[in-house]
Amino acid sequence: MAATSAGKTYHHGDLRNALICAAVDLATAGGPERVVLREAARRVGVSPTAAYRHxxxxxxxxxxxxxxxxxxxxxxxERAAAREPGADDPVLAAERRVAALCRGYVGFAVEQPGLYRAAFCAAHPAAAGEPEPGRATAEPEIRAFTLLREALEALARLGAGRPGARPATGAAAWSAVHGLSLLLADGPLRRLSAHGRSVVVDATLAMVVSGTTTV
Known part of the structure; x- marks a missing residue:
């Protein structure tokens, strides 16, 4: 998505992008509940009718x-994984990648709770009083899960875990990281100090890696 700031005059022919940026700002500030087409149009400075054209x-x-x-x-x-130092031991390198990906996941949830909730919200027009689209489209797999699953599979190929357990292991690991993220972003764990949060994250990631190597 191009970098057009909501609330500023949009370039001719780029209203759709301006509306998206305004909606992203709304989600960042207050989660998916704040995303309303009329409000996005107001922020951009156009009428709702103009917004409904896009x-x-x-x-x-x-x-x-x-x-x-x-x-x-x-x-x-991916940024968190790129910052992780390498290791001569392939197993250790693979374990570090899994942990780094998970840290990037949790870090995003803590730093951007509104967008994090928007990433997993239900977006059904009928729920908002709008007609169902004429053709249903299959949603692609969420890339965050793909990254985690591929990292776990790479670790398993190095001799950790039973190959037949990989799909279940990936889902279990994602469940653990996703649950922790919700607790830290909007749940009771949001009150933890930075040190306390780090301790909980380290313990959860150790459990994820350990589960992969023992299943």
Whole structure:
């Protein structure tokens, strides 16, 4: 998505991008509940009628924001993995990659709780009083899960775990990291100090890696 700031005059022909940026700002500030097409139009400085020329309704706009949030989540994971120092031992290197990807996942949730919730929100037009789209489209797999699953499979190929358990292991690991992220972002663990949060994250990631090597 191009970098057009909401609230500023948009370039001619780029209204759709301006509306998306305004909607992303709304989600960042208050989560998916704040994403409303009329409010995005107001922030950009156009009428709702003009906005409806680019989006069928709130559901379509929210799906666009959700896709953006999912890309940002995956990018956070990849940046964390890129910062992880290498290791001569292939198993240790693979374990570090798994842990780094998980840290990037949790870090995104803590730093961007609104976008994190938007990444996993339900975006069904019917729920917002809008007609169902004429053709249902299959959603692609969430890249955050793909990154984690591939890292776990790479670790398993090095001799950790039973190959037949890989799909279940990936889902279990994602469940652990996703649950921790929710607790830290919006749940009771959000009150932890930075040190306390680090301790809990380290313990969870150790459990994820250990589960992969013992299943």
């Amino acid at each position: 989006f069928e309704g709130r559901g379509e706009l929210l799906r666009t924001v959700r896709n953006h949030a999912r890309r940002e989540l995956a990018a956070s994971m």
